[in-house]
Amino acid sequence: MKVALATSLHLDHGQMSLDAQAGDRLPMQTFVPMGLLSLKAFADRAGTGAAIAVRELNGLVNDGAIPNDDRFHDHIAGTLLAAGDDLVGLMTDADSLAHTVLIARQIKERSPGTLVAIGGPASSPLAARFLESFPEFDFLIRGEGEETFAEMLSTLRDARSLETVLGLVWRGAGGTVHANPARPVIPDLDQLPIPDFAAYDRMATAPIYLDVGRGCPFNCKFCSTASFFSRRYRVKSVARIIAEITLLRDTYGRREINFSHDIFTCDNAFASAFCDAFAAARLGVSWTCSTRTDVITPELLERMAAAGCVEIYYGIEAGSARMQAAIDKNLDLERSRQIVRATVEAGIRPVTGFIVGYPDETEETLNDTIGRFFEFLQLGNHRAHMFTLCPFHESPMYQSRRTEINQAAEYHDLPLAAGPQARCDELKTRHREIFASGFRYDTPGLAAGLAEASEELSPQMVVLKNLWPLLIPHYPSPLDWYRRWVAWIRAENLRRRPSSRFRHQGDASDLLRFAESEIERLGLAGSCLSDLVAYETLKRTAGLKLRPGRAAPVPNVAAETVVGRGCEFLMGLFRHDLAHALGGKGVQGAAPEAGSYWIVFAKPRDDTVSTIRIGDLGRRLIEAADQPRSALDLIRETVPAGSGGPEPQHYEGAFSVLRQLVAQKILTEVSPS
Ligand code: B12
Numbered sequence: 001m002k003v004a005l006a007t008s009l010h011l012d013h014g015q016m017s018l019d020a021q022a023g024d025r026l027p028m029q030t031f032v033p034m035g036l037l038s039l040k041a042f043a044d045r046a047g048t049g050a051a052i053a054v055r056e057l058n059g060l061v062n063d064g065a066i067p068n069d070d071r072f073h074d075h076i077a078g079t080l081l082a083a084g085d086d087l088v089g090l091m092t093d094a095d096s097l098a099h100t101v102l103i104a105r106q107i108k109e110r111s112p113g114t115l116v117a118i119g120g121p122a123s124s125p126l127a128a129r130f131l132e133s134f135p136e137f138d139f140l141i142r143g144e145g146e147e148t149f150a151e152m153l154s155t156l157r158d159a160r161s162l163e164t165v166l167g168l169v170w171r172g173a174g175g176t177v178h179a180n181p182a183r184p185v186i187p188d189l190d191q192l193p194i195p196d197f198a199a200y201d202r203m204a205t206a207p208i209y210l211d212v213g214r215g216c217p218f219n220c221k222f223c224s225t226a227s228f229f230s231r232r233y234r235v236k237s238v239a240r241i242i243a244e245i246t247l248l249r250d251t252y253g254r255r256e257i258n259f260s261h262d263i264f265t266c267d268n269a270f271a272s273a274f275c276d277a278f279a280a281a282r283l284g285v286s287w288t289c290s291t292r293t294d295v296i297t298p299e300l301l302e303r304m305a306a307a308g309c310v311e312i313y314y315g316i317e318a319g320s321a322r323m324q325a326a327i328d329k330n331l332d333l334e335r336s337r338q339i340v341r342a343t344v345e346a347g348i349r350p351v352t353g354f355i356v357g358y359p360d361e362t363e364e365t366l367n368d369t370i371g372r373f374f375e376f377l378q379l380g381n382h383r384a385h386m387f388t389l390c391p392f393h394e395s396p397m398y399q400s401r402r403t404e405i406n407q408a409a410e411y412h413d414l415p416l417a418a419g420p421q422a423r424c425d426e427l428k429t430r431h432r433e434i435f436a437s438g439f440r441y442d443t444p445g446l447a448a449g450l451a452e453a454s455e456e457l458s459p460q461m462v463v464l465k466n467l468w469p470l471l472i473p474h475y476p477s478p479l480d481w482y483r484r485w486v487a488w489i490r491a492e493n494l495r496r497r498p499s500s501r502f503r504h505q506g507d508a509s510d511l512l513r514f515a516e517s518e519i520e521r522l523g524l525a526g527s528c529l530s531d532l533v534a535y536e537t538l539k540r541t542a543g544l545k546l547r548p549g550r551a552a553p554v555p556n557v558a559a560e561t562v563v564g565r566g567c568e569f570l571m572g573l574f575r576h577d578l579a580h581a582l583g584g585k586g587v588q589g590a591a592p593e594a595g596s597y598w599i600v601f602a603k604p605r606d607d608t609v610s611t612i613r614i615g616d617l618g619r620r621l622i623e624a625a626d627q628p629r630s631a632l633d634l635i636r637e638t639v640p641a642g643s644g645g646p647e648p649q650h651y652e653g654a655f656s657v658l659r660q661l662v663a664q665k666i667l668t669e670v671s672p673s
Pocket residue numbers: 005008009010013029030031032033034035036038039088089090091092093094095096117118119120121122123141143144145146149209211215223224225260261262392393
């Protein structure tokens with residue numbers, strides 16, 4: 001039997017523009033499909049005899065192999081069927097579910113005899129209901145898939161009855177759907193073979209989330225992951241994790257690895273033992289992980305840093321004790337703050353995550369959450385996320401509040417062409433409960449728009465992370481700032497994007513324009529804040545990949561050397577010393593005047609932009625160099641006469657500035673033509 005396992009479609013939200021039009025190029029996110037590689041390795045070892053291939057879909061879209069036109073899902077089906085597989089297995093996470101159904105539909109339309117299976121967290125809890133709703137699927141694999149999938153393949157090979165395959169939902173004769181009993185989780189993850197990394201063609205480059213363990217024993221009300229893995233906390237052994245990382249380093253050159261485990265430090269003794277062994281192994285590989293702030297200590301953080309941990313994701317979820325209790329997360333927020341601080345002190349980047357839009361959310365709890373978001377963002381000076389609560393079937397909250405899911409969501413979906421878009425919309429409307437994660441819970445305690453406005457906002461806020469800690473204290477409360485933003489962007493979208501489906505979403509340039517108008521309204525125009533907004537605006541215009549200007553060897557430019565413009569650049573005038581604000585340390589004292597200076601964003605080579613601070617003489621030299629000419633002529637034209645005489649030795653100061661500009665490649669030596 002020939003089998004294809006395909007990745008799920010995943011939009012690269014960071015690259016998606018709010019102004020994208022239906023049918024525009026789709027920026028997709030590739031990722032190493034760890035679950036599929038594990039399924040293949042297990043099935044191969046079990047001797048199912050199936051020839052299994054893992055197929056990447058996101059990369060194909062990015063490469064232009066799958067056009068974003070009226071036949072989008074059909075193109076994918078065609079690609080998957082091209083190799084003549086007998087069975088196509090599709091993985092799916094929340095956002096991709098509707099696309100997965102439409103791909104399966106096209107597969108069956110083109111090739112009714114091809115078997116189609118689905119697995120993953122978005123389909124698993126729907127079980128029989130999913131197969132009853134969508135005849136294009138033959139099998140649904142619930143929960144952890146390795147044993148179920150392998151047993152299903154062997155059973156099909158031997159033409160035996162599927163009735164005994166635990167964890168399988170299947171379509172029998174006459175289309176009848178059978179739901180077999182659930183399968184217990186695999187108690188010892190070391191019993192799994194190493195995922196078949198070689199089966200994925202982008203192993204050297206795609207973001208990797210290594211399966212170091214599964215399951216979380218906590219029971220937060222909004223969370224679906226804990227129940228997906230039956231709340232059974234398991235980790236692979238220290239030796240096994242190190243073996244997998246060594247393999248990834250030696251075979252694919254991977255030196256940065258994200259650990260996929262919801263709560264990596266749940267067992268402090270394990271985490272410490274891992275860190276000690278990993279540090280001793282000296283692999284030269286850095287890693288990131290996720291955990292809770294109440295199962296980690298400053299001592300463990302030190303150990304983790306010593307073992308190469310560079311980033312930790314902490315799900316904080318709510319900014320008030322009241323909401324912490326309501327969602328059963330029960331974090332002590334003061335302790336969370338101490339842990340975020342200790343993380344920074346250990347030299348690890350903290351990322352904090354918050355959720356907005358719980359059914360019991362009030363303006364007070366939202367204010368607390370937004371306040372904590374900014375507090376932790378400033379404290380960690382790295383990243384913080386704000387998500388809008390997504391109803392997931394397997395979460396305890398879904399079970400108790402499912403009738404309250406009545407809000408349309410504003411999340412970025414693929415900007416598809418009219419036909420496929422209409423098919424997606426129709427699916428979601430007709431099967432509202434199945435596609436519940438595309439909707440949101442009612443929030444009667446919040447004014448309209450406040451919950452959905454949080455949907456895509458946090459990545460943009462993080463881009464401007466140095467600005468908010470300085471601006472927000474000028475408002476009566478963080479919520480007041482947020483309310484004003486929501487009203488502003490709503491009016492702006494009605495004016496500038498009248499046909500957009502996003503009413504409350506904005507991008508970084510919207511946030512900058514909003515900040516500018518607020519600075520004006522608050523009577524802060526001309527302050528350091530104005531300079532900071534001007535800086536961020538210029539930086540965005542110049543390009544996003546930024547590195548500080550490097551000290552470069554200063555060349556000896558002679559008087560007769562012909563010089564001209566060296567590269568693209570953007571330049572702006574500043575009056576305040578931004579060094580502190582840009583370092584996330586706020587404004588020093590009372591925003592000291594530094595006199596005027598210019599910041600240049602220069603793009604000397606590739607796509608990387610350098611920032612260089614220059615004085616007025618530098619600015620005049622750059623402007624005059626639009627026409628190449630000898631260094632002496634350029635200087636004579638720029639520097640006021642009467643500084644001692646017209647000879648080169650009278651312009652030593654100007655030569656020195658000119659040489660610096662050449663060293664930074666803003667100006668360059670032009671060879672005579
Ligand atoms: C790493 C990760 C990512 C990575 C990689 C994605 C991936 N799935 O590999 C990235 C960053 C790309 C990502 C993105 C997103 N993620 Co994510 N992610 C995870 C995380 C932390 C680990 C996934 C993992 O590797 N697990 C370990 C492997 C072994 O398990 P697995 O992938 O589930 O696969 C097993 C089974 O599900 C099953 N199986 C899976 N697919 C198939 C297919 C077939 C044919 C069969 C037979 C079996 C089968 O067998 C596998 C082996 O046991 C999980 C949480 C978790 N702990 O699982 C969230 C999780 C999967 N993500 C989630 C979400 C919501 C998202 C996003 C929508 C976020 C966003 N808004 O952008 C996107 C969507 C991506 C998409 N394609 O739509 C949710 C999904 C919730 C739901 N009910 O659907 C989860 C559960 C976290 C949560 N919030 O609760 N994610």
